[in-house]
Amino acid sequence: MSTLHFLVLAPFIMAVFIPFFYKWFRQIHTGWFVLALPVILFIYLIQYLPMNETPEPLVVPWVPSVGINFSIYLDGLSLLFALLITGIGALVVLYSIYYIANKKDEPLNNFYVYLLMFMGAMLGVVLSDNLIVIYVFWELTSLASSLLIAYWFHKDKSKYGAQKSMLITVSGGFAMLAGFCLLYIMTGTFSIQGIIEFFASNAVFNEALFIPAMLLILLGAFTKSAQFPFHIWLPDAMEAPTPVSAYLHSATMVKAGIYLVARFTPVFGGIPEWFWIITSFGLLTLIWGSISAIRQTDLKAILAFSTISQLGLIMALLGIGSASFIDHIAEVAIIAAVFHLINHATFKGSLFMVVGIVDHETGTRDIRKLGGLMAIMPVTFTISIIGIASMAGLPPFNGFLSKEMFFTGVLNATALDIFNVQALGFIFPIVAWIASVFTFVYCMIMFFKTFTGKYQPEKLEKKAHEAPIGLLLSPIILASLVVIFGLFPNLLSNSIIVPAIQSILPYGPETYVNIYHWHGLNTELLMTVGVVLFGSLVFLNLKHWQEATFFLRERDPLNRLYDGGLEGLVTVSKGVTNVQLTGLLRDYFAYTIVFMILLLGxxxxxxxxxxxxxxNVSEISPYLWIITGVLIVTTISIPFIQHRITAVIAVGVVGFLLALLFVVFRAPDLALTQLLVETVMVILFLLVFYHLPELRKEKFKPVFKMTNLVISIGMGLMVTLIAFSAHAMRHDVNFDVISQFFVEHSKPLAGGYNMVNVILVDFRALDTLLEVLVLGIAALGIVALVKLKVKEGSDV
Amino acid sequence: MEILMILTVGVIVSVSTYLILTKSLLRVVLGLVMLAHGAHLLFLTMAGLKEGAPPLLGEYASSYADPLPQALILTAIVIGFGVTAFLLVLSYQTYKAHKTDDLDELRGSADE
Structure with a gap:
């Protein structure tokens, strides 16, 4: 175990203690105890900057026999994510201390346990090198996310959102697991670095599985990172408390899919399927998210769709960038993706926090009720304008830089002459530009509707005022980062961006990153100018647009698919259950027996x-004909007997005849036991039957009766056939008969002459001991049942 | 003889399956007892009939019947006895509580 292993486990360990902190120090907000952890982890991680050497995986065996190890691999990409998780995590915890008040019935312990669980799981996802470990942590993040969305579980919408996110992300995760297993089949290892090396060095592998593995892993990534059409869970996840939205649903968890795609770029990158699928889904998500954002009236919903759209942007960049394994010109897309990932975390994090503040101080997030907050909340306003300007892609903030690089990336993509890009590549910049226009429009909506216009105190639940400093601190830090990264982008370039790119593109030429504002009057700049002009035009004419029916529908139309699907699933399940679980013992027996017959057949x-x-059969003595004849006749007569005592005696006769057969077949012990047991059994039956009602004629319908008859004859036939075949084949098999062992060793080893007894009490004494135990349990059960007094109508 | 025994087993299994599928709780219990009988006979038949002396070393025979299946069947008989006794008491209590032994009428639970 290395320090890095403890780094992953630390949040889980901390989570164990949270309930105690919550209980013992009730006056102090639990968040203060939690805050220390991400701060310490962040400071520890930042020592690794700048990352130059290639690290070795640190392996702790877990299930080494199947290649599952808890191995940690901290390279540039992992470090970037780990820093985001701990850094944003610290700010979010600080923010949450002021956001969620320490009231009497506020389950803060739940909140922080879930949050720490998420933090640990997310660190596990980005730091593990083993696919199975990643999967476990991956699903843990889904679970934590779901629990956090349902934090205010008395609200129906929270439960709906939690269930939705759970169903979508977990099913994606399961597909991902299948993909991992396919990779294991191809490469024989679960280690990501091992897999990358395998594909780099081996040209021969089971190629039929390559594309399915890729598709399944992408399914996991797309569901987690809210790519179209799986994005529908993210807007509903906004029911979570705002710190959670800022942390999980914009800065970290939803980027796990992006991490996965980046992580697997060295494996799958350079093939057309990877390029086209990721790029097209990314661009589709980008434009769909930005168009949907404009329709929203809830500030948080706008941010949710904006997050979806930005995730699509990063995804598309990773898709385009994967072409740099073939043409180096595409590398700028990867740089843009990594850079925008950082920028998005800063500006979107701050914006979520600002929206939380507005909600906290005014009681609403509805842009139709808000307005004129500029003068009332000046600090909040300042933070917002920085965040929004960065999101809109305006200089001098970091969003401008990555937006320009994004344009460069898509423009370079058109110059590629691989994968048939020359035919369709011209669409990339067009889609990018249109989506940017819409992005600009929703930024303007957010800004103008919230902070300018008329202040309408009568529509607000609370009297608006500036937030306390504690609440403002975290967004201020993030907003300053937006400015700092905007003005000095090269702070990031060599320290973190270049190492991250080396992990995404391990075999490429050395990456050189230099980010600056002024590139001259190039196409990218003209595109940005176009976005601003056209976006403003759209915003000014928004009134006309909003009358269109398209705008009246706030909910994503895809939700109907999900809701209908879920409803159908429940209905079908109920139907199947009702058909299957009739509550009749007879039906259950029938299912079991029919299935057995079919399986055996x-x-x-x-x-x-x-x-x-x-x-090869032994001869039949004449008296055996008589015994067997009586046995068969008695057996067949049993179902027709209407009198209970007669039935019991008939069954007893079968038992005694069986004992007789045991005598004939050289099994004296069996005969003795059978006689004894049968006698006791008949007495017992008679005792009990004395109290029971008379057997009646079965009132089955003829069809029913026929079915029973067919099933039972089928069963008898099947057993007969098996017996025949087994008998015929018993001399064909090459097994050594182990019985000879008992014949030879009964005397010398156990000192007994009766072999059956020796087997029971000596060679297989443990079996007999357990048998005694079973009898003891049965006896106890019988005593308990006899003594039990059940009142009429009550359940046993 | 094996053929005859196999056919007998087939009949016993058919009848016991039929009994298990009926509505009366007691017939079901009887059916389970019969099924156990059939299984024991089948097992013994499969081990080979009439091959050698009873598995007692005092017989000084040249060959003995296979002792292992006999030991296993013995265990099965005893276990079957325990289970049957339990089932009987259970059906008795069920009858006392619900005043019926018809499985059709016993279906469902109070909280449905």
Whole structure:
């Protein structure tokens, strides 16, 4: 175990203590205890900057026999994410201390346990090198996210959102697991670095599985990172407390999919399927998210769709960038993706926090009720304008820089002459530009509707005023980062961006990153100018647009698919359950027996196992004909007997005849036991039957009766066939008969002459001991049942 | 003889399956007892009939019947006895509580 292992486990360990802190120090907000952890982790991680050497995976064996190890691999990409998780985590915890008041019935312990669980799981996802470990942590993040969305679980919408996010992300995660397993089949290892090396050095592998593995892993990534059409869970996840939205649903968890895609770029990058799928889904998400954002009236919903759109942007960049394995010109897309990832975390984090503040101080997030807050909340206003300007892509903030690089990336993509890009590549810049226009428009909506216009105190639940400093601190820090990264982008370039790119593109030429504002009057700048002009035009004419029916529908139309699907699933499940679980013992027995018959029949058919042998049989003594005849006749008569005592005696007769057969077949011990047991059994039956009602004629419908008859004859037939075949084949198999062992060793090893007894009490004494235990349990159960007094109508 | 025994087993299994599928709780219990009988007989038949002396070393025979299946069947008989006794008491209590032994009438639970 290294320090880095403890770094992943630390949040989980901390989570164990949270309930105690919550209980013992009730006056102090639990968040203060939590805050220390991400701060310490962040400071520890920042020592690794700048990352120059390639690290070795630190392996702790977990299930080494199947290649599952808890191995940590901290390279540039992991470090970038780990810093985001701990850094934003610290700010979010600080913010939450002021956001969620320490009231009497506020379950703060739940909140922080879930939050720490998420933090640990997310660190596990980005730091692990083993795919199975990643999967475990991946699903843990889904679970934590779901729990946090449902934090205010008395609200129906919270529960709905939690269930939705859970269902979508977990099913994606499951697909991802299948993809991982396919990778394991191809490469024989679960280690990501091992897999990358495998594909780099081996040209021969099971290629049929390559594309399915890729698709399944992408399914996991797309569901987690809210790519179209799986994005619908993210807007509903906004029911979570705002610190959670800022942390999980914009800065970290939703980027796990992006991490996964970046992580697997060295494996799958350079093939057309990877390029086209990721790029097209990314661009589609980008434009869909930005168009949807304009329709929203809830500030948080705008941010949710904006997050979806920005995630699509980063995804598309990673898709385009994967072409740099073939043409180096595409590398700028990867740089843009990494840079925008950082920028998005800063400006979107601050914006979420600002929206939380507005909600906290005015009681609403509805842009139709808000307005004129500029003068009332000056600090909040200042933070917002920085965040919004950065999101809109305006200089001198960091969003401008990455937006320009994004344009460069898509423009360079058109110059590629691989994967048939020359035919369709011209669409990339067009989509990018249109989506940017819409992005600009929703930025303007957010800004103008909230902070300018008329202040309408009568529509607000609370009297608006500036937030306390504690609440403002975290967004101020993030907003300053927006400015700092905007003015001095090269602070990041060599320290963190270049190492991250080396992990995404490990075999490429050395990356050189220099980010600056002024590139001259190039296409990118003209595109930005166009975005600003056209965006403003759209915003000014928004009134006309909003009358269109398209705008009246706030909910994403895809939700209907999900809701309908879920409803259908429940209905179908209920139907199947009702058909299957009739509550009748007879039906359950029938299912079991029919299934057995079918399975055995199919096995017979499959292995062509039917065989008969009428030659190797021993002769039949005449008296045996009589015994067997009586046995069969008695057996057949039992179902027709209407009198209970007669039925019991008939069954007893079968038992005694069986004992007789045991005598004939050289099994004296069996005969003795059978006689004894049968006697006791008949007495017991008679005792109990004395109290029970008379057997009645079965009032089954004829069809029903026929079914029963067919099933029972089928079962008897099947057993007969098996017996015939087994008998015929018993001399064909090459097993050594182990019985000879008992014959030879009964005397010398156990000192007994009766072999059956020796087996029972000596060679297999443990079996007999457990048998005694079973009898003891049965006896106890019987005593308990006899003594039990059940009142009429009550359940046993 | 094996053929005859196999056919007997087939009949016993058919009848016991039929009994298990009926509505009367007691017939079901009887069916389970019969099914156990059938299984024991089948097992013994499969081990080979009439091959050698009873598995007692005092017989000084040249060959003995296979002792292992006998030991296993013995265990099965005893376990079957325990289970049957339990089932009987259970059906008795069920009858006392619900005044019926018809499985059709016993379906469902109070909280449905």
């Amino acid at each position: 199919w096995t017979f058919f499959r292995f062509d196992a039917l065989a008969f042998d009428f030659i």
